[in-house]
Structure formats: structure tokens, C-alpha cells
Amino acid sequence: MKKLLFSFVPILCTLTSYAQKENFGIVNYTAPAGFHLIRHENVLTYYKEDKNTGAYCNIFIYQLVPGQGDPKSDFDNAWNNQVQKPFKFTASPAMQPEADLKGWKFLFGNAKYNDNGIATLALLICFSGENKMQSVCILANSDSFKSDIENFIGSADVSRSPSSTASGQNSTSG
Template identity: 25%
Template sequence: MITTIAIGVFAQKQTFDIVSYTPPANWNKDTKGDYVSYSRIDGASWSQIAVYKSRQSSGNIEEDAQKDWQDIVLAGHTIEQEDKTMPKSDEGWQVMSRSGIWQYNGTNVATVLTTYSNGNVCVSVLWNGTAQPYMKNLKDFIASINLDANNVIQKNNSVMNNQNNNLETMDDNNPASVSETFSIAGLWTYYVSEGVGLSGYMRREYQFNMDGTYTYRNKQWLTTAPNIIFMHETGTYTVQGNQLTLTPKKGKAGFWGKKSSTKEWGPLKKSSNYKLEKTTYTFETINDPTYGNAVILKAANATQRDGAQSNNDNNPIEVRYSLRTSASSIDNPPGFKL
């Protein structure tokens, strides 16, 4: 069963230490001595938001953020692709974020630590997640925060709005920043059945990893075709704004014989030429808790990966892939190697 990731649904306002906030509804709450956390698991995807107790500030937001980054994140994880925002200020508070990627059971986890400081006291909010839709939960959580130091309620709406912008643009000079890479990371699939009364199928998918690599696979088991068609491609990708560029490194395609079951592979019949095509797509992600999240890829010309949508390969194409939170339904042929 495919579990839809719940986004944009929130509970009533709560308070921990000096932080008032609205947690995501139906997330599991866990209170420890120095923090309160909220977590959710959807199949193979999960996310966590934690609010830590405030402490005395050093008087410098960057020093406060660095110390919490060291104590909360670096103390327990080996971080790659570190990034940070510039400090923003409003109504006596400053805020900045640090981010990076770490590994958990072989899965890339994105982490963002947001630190607030008024020069006397500082406090941090931690977010971890393995799928792009959870970033909306973080943005909504940050936008709901009010800070109360020394019994003075500090409503930081404009700071929170600035911070939401930072989460979208982490580093304008780095197209592969954590937030931009995370916007497309995940398993995106296009799975269709052959037709009523037929057992065949066509399956295409992109696996975009947090480290900037991708895998593309295409398997076609059609009742009306004598062989199974299979394509496999790996490479790297970059994201800049709404532009996704794929740079393939290896690729292979071929025809395999069939057996009685659609889940089995026959012998390799022949290999076919496979063209490695560097392509830049305009992409749009759609967050839809009812019908599932999707990404739309648009390219100026047809590619072997995506196929043509008309008799003219020079016509633009538009393809839609759905976010899949469970395991892939495409298997490689026995002994297959690129």
C-alpha cells in the first residue's frame, strides 16, 4: 500500500520553554529533558521536528548557531554538503539556519537547524527529513513560532517570513544547495497498466538522491510485444531554481525474453544502442495530500528516456511522475550490470 505523506495539516498552539508553536497534526510527540520532538513515518519516508531548550547567548548569532550546530547535529552525525543562511533580524531577534546531509541506514537525511538569538538568550529548532514534501511542514512550523523571553512576547512574523525565503534559497551562488537538491530528491514514478483484461505494464522512474546522483529505469512488459524492454541510466543532476539538468554517465538498453509470469525474466535477446543525452528540464513539484505529490518535467525536445509525444522528435515534451514512498516496482534483469 502506498502511504500519502500528510502535509499542511496542523494542531493547536503549544509552548515549550520560550517557544510557542503549532505542531503538525497527527505527528507523534516525544518530550525529553532538553527538547520536545514531533515525528511521522510514511512507509520508507520519515521526518522529525524538535524544539530545544533555550540557553544563554554568546551575544553573537553566528557563534550561537555554530555551537548548537556542533552540539546538536555534528556531535551525532557525519555531515556532508554543509550550508548556512545569512542572519536576519527583526524586533530584537536574529535568526539563521545551518543545513547538511547525513546517512541513516543507507538513506540520505536532510537536516536544517534554525537558531534564534536576542543577544541574551538563544534557542534552536531542528528538522530532519527524507522526502521533499516534509519541508513544507518545516516552513509552516517556523512560520507559527512566537518567542517569549523575560516574559515579553516577541512576535516575529517578518523574521519567520524571511527565514522561509532562506529555506527556499539557502545559497543563491550554489545551484546544488541542500534546499534546492531536496526539492526534487526522492523516487518519482510513472506506472501504467497495459489495459483492461491484459496483464502487461509500462514503468518508468527517476531516483534522485540527495548527493546529486540519479538513476533512471524503464521496464516494459507488454502482452502484445514478444520481448521485455529495459533501459537503465545513471548520472548526476543539478537544480537551479526551476531548472533541472541531468548529465548521464552510463546507460544501457536491451530486449529480454519472457517467461510465464510478468515478474520473471527470460534470457537477454539483444542489446540496443542507448544514447546518453544531457537534458535541462523546467520542472514543477505539486504537493497534493489527496491524490499524491508529483513532479512535471518539461523539455524542449524528446529524449530516449522520456520518449516522444508526437511524430516530431523536435517538439517539446511534458511528462508527469508521482512521488512514491514505498519501494520501487522495477527490478533489474538477473546479472545486469552497467
């Protein structure tokens, strides 16, 4: 999993995808193949589970909201409210350096935590700009989702102007 983490920022900055893009807020992405989608007003949740092994991967794309004023404050707020509190752990994230994508600053952090006795990786990408923020949280408890995570992050991009609705299918994707 550690090798996986170091490949995310360059992938996010450089790859483009030729598949049909979905969007939510400022985040444009290709929906992960084989994942189910649950759509709520403030978050899109893509999930995939292996019921035989209990392995899972969840991708949460949160709505564009007012920011805290700077990328680090936005990241800390998202980490606290979208990762630590809902999943009940206190680990501090290992951070990557701040980067820029089409005028939006973004920070990437990750931590491992124990989910019912299973080591689980939490990843958070937080985009900040124009006094707004949007985040993507990924949780996975198995290396079997490595390519799904890499493909999703590799497909992710931001638009300069925010979009308020998501496009695409209503119940499943892939």
C-alpha cells in the first residue's frame, strides 16, 4: 500500500482519461468500473465489496462547500469531519506537499486505521480555491482494490468553474 500512496499525486496531475467523465462540483472523474453508486445531495458514494472475504473499497466525493480560507485548514476540517469522526479513529495523516491543478490547490493525506480488526487505509484529497473546498475520501481494507483506486485517481481532474450536479447513472456504475 505504501508504494500505491506515492504514485497518487503524479497520477492526479498528469493522467487524462478517454472514458466518459462524470462530475460533481469541481471534480471530474471516470466512475470506477463495477462499483455501485449511492447518490445523496451532499455526497456521492461509490462502493465495491467482496462478500466472501469482507474486502471493500468506498469512494466518497463530497459536495463543493465554503472553505476555511486556506488549503491546510480546508484539509484539516475535511480530515476531522469526513474521515476521523465518521470512522472513529484518531490517526494523523501522512501528508504530501501542496500542489496546484488548474488554479485549485490540493492536499493529499492518508493514514491506516483498524476497522473491526482489519487494517484499513483512509485517503483524503482536498481541493481548495475561490474560498471553496471539495474533498474525495477513499477507504479500502484490501490491496485487491489498488488498481481501482489508481484508475479512479488517475481519471480525476478539476474544472475551473463549479458544477452543482452530478451526471451519470442513478444506482450503479460500470
